[in-house]
Amino acid sequence: MGATVLLTGGAGYIGSHTLVALxxxxxxxxxxxxxxxxxxxxxxxxxxITGAPVTVWRGDVRDRALLARLFAAHRFDAVxxxxxxxxxxxxxxxPLDYIDVNVTGLVALAQAMRAAGVxxxxxxxxxxxxxxxxxxPIPEDAAxxxxxxxxxxxxxxxxxxxxxxxxxxxxxxxxxRYFNPVGAHESALIGEDPQQPPNNLVPYIGxxxxxxxxxxxxxxxDWPTPDGTGLRDYIHVEDLAxxxxxxxxxxxxxxxxxxxxxxxxxxxSVLEMxxxxxxxxxxxxxxEIAPRRPGDVAVLVADPSRAAALLGFRARRTIDAMxxxxxxxxxxxxxxx
Ligand code: UD1
Numbered sequence: 013m014g015a016t017v018l019l020t021g022g023a024g025y026i027g028s029h030t031l032v033a034l035x036x037x038x039x040x041x042x043x044x045x046x047x048x049x050x051x052x053x054x055x056x057x058x059x060x061i062t063g064a065p066v067t068v069w070r071g072d073v074r075d076r077a078l079l080a081r082l083f084a085a086h087r088f089d090a091v092x093x094x095x096x097x098x099x100x101x102x103x104x105x106x107p108l109d110y111i112d113v114n115v116t117g118l119v120a121l122a123q124a125m126r127a128a129g130v131x132x133x134x135x136x137x138x139x140x141x142x143x144x145x146x147x148x149p150i151p152e153d154a155a156x157x158x159x160x161x162x163x164x165x166x167x168x169x170x171x172x173x174x175x176x177x178x179x180x181x182x183x184x185x186x187x188x189r190y191f192n193p194v195g196a197h198e199s200a201l202i203g204e205d206p207q208q209p210p211n212n213l214v215p216y217i218g219x220x221x222x223x224x225x226x227x228x229x230x231x232x233x234d235w236p237t238p239d240g241t242g243l244r245d246y247i248h249v250e251d252l253a254x255x256x257x258x259x260x261x262x263x264x265x266x267x268x269x270x271x272x273x274x275x276x277x278x279x280x281s282v283l284e285m286x287x288x289x290x291x292x293x294x295x296x297x298x299x300e301i302a303p304r305r306p307g308d309v310a311v312l313v314a315d316p317s318r319a320a321a322l323l324g325f326r327a328r329r330t331i332d333a334m335x336x337x338x339x340x341x342x343x344x345x346x347x348x349x
Contacts (some may be wrong), residue, residue, distance in 0.1 A: 021094030103162035114165035191275035196341035203341030232304035243279035248329035275314025
């Protein structure tokens with residue numbers, strides 16, 4: 013029989029794709045979301061994709077009274093905790109808000125879980141916890157450092173969970189360090205749909221392709237990389253969702269907590285990503301070379317071997333599939349579809 017899983021932030025970009033992956037594998041999920049960075053129609057779209065209605069609790073993960081009601085109303089086998097703030101630049105301006113939502117949110121959730129006797133947790137972390145890496149590909153035992161308040165909150169959450177698990181062996185925690193998730197579900201009904209102007213590369217290229225921005229600014233072509241532009245490990249969000257499924261099933265099988273990178277192990281440059289998006293759109297897109305963006309690093313590429321060995325997880329989808337699905341989603345959204 014399938015598990016029942018609480019997805020905090022379940023209407024968001026990665027949470028929504030994970031719900032689809034869970035249902036395809038015979039599990040079910042309840043969403044908790046405050047819809048601060050998700051559209052209100054995502055639950056209906058998830059129902060269309062999966063063929064069954066979705067139970068949604070609307071609210072803030074820091075709301076302890078709400079959490080108590082939620083855990084009293086459902087018997088959860090596990091929780092996947094996506095709900096968080098995630099913009100690095102904004103975190104520099106609003107560190108206390110980031111600490112409140114991300115760290116206080118996790119603590120409130122974990123205490124509500126403990127009170128309800130639920131101890132399996134999959135936690136969304138980030139490759140940003142590696143800071144400026146010394147070498148790549150990056151294994152999970154590389155040095156960790158926070159170079160922004162956002163990274164600080166994710167490292168603090170990881171450490172809080174390590175300490176909780178050390179103190180109480182009932183905790184089974186999967187920590188997933190995402191590299192750069194991009195792309196959209198093959199239905200083009202859900203995808204990355206930021207409520208604010210995008211800072212990330214692929215959503216920004218989408219805006220250029222829609223004619224809403226004049227040109228992509230390539231942040232530096234003098235990095236120590238083959239074409240001088242930044243190299244990242246882009247992972248299709250549907251692969252990333254499957255990584256969550258593998259982590260969850262590892263915990264459900266009692267095989268223990270883990271910390272794993274979710275990436276492909278392949279580096280793709282900004283110009284290579286632009287070229288792939290141009291293939292998806294079928295025409296050239298304007299770009300210009302701009303100065304380096306403060307805080308950027310030259311290369312961020314995962315060593316994905318632990319996820320393969322431990323969880324049997326390998327990302328399969330190509331850069332072209334990522335860009336084609338991202339474009340299918342944003343172009344459909346732009347025409348009201
Ligand atoms: C950022 C966040 C990271 C987060 C990830 C996914 C930082 C330092 N890191 O990673 O925590 O997990 O997004 O949401 O913010 N680029 C351009 N022009 C643009 C936008 C980006 O050239 O308009 C380049 C960047 O310089 C970089 C690459 O594209 O080389 C990827 O950038 P981006 O998509 O913002 O992701 P990261 O910075 O890697």
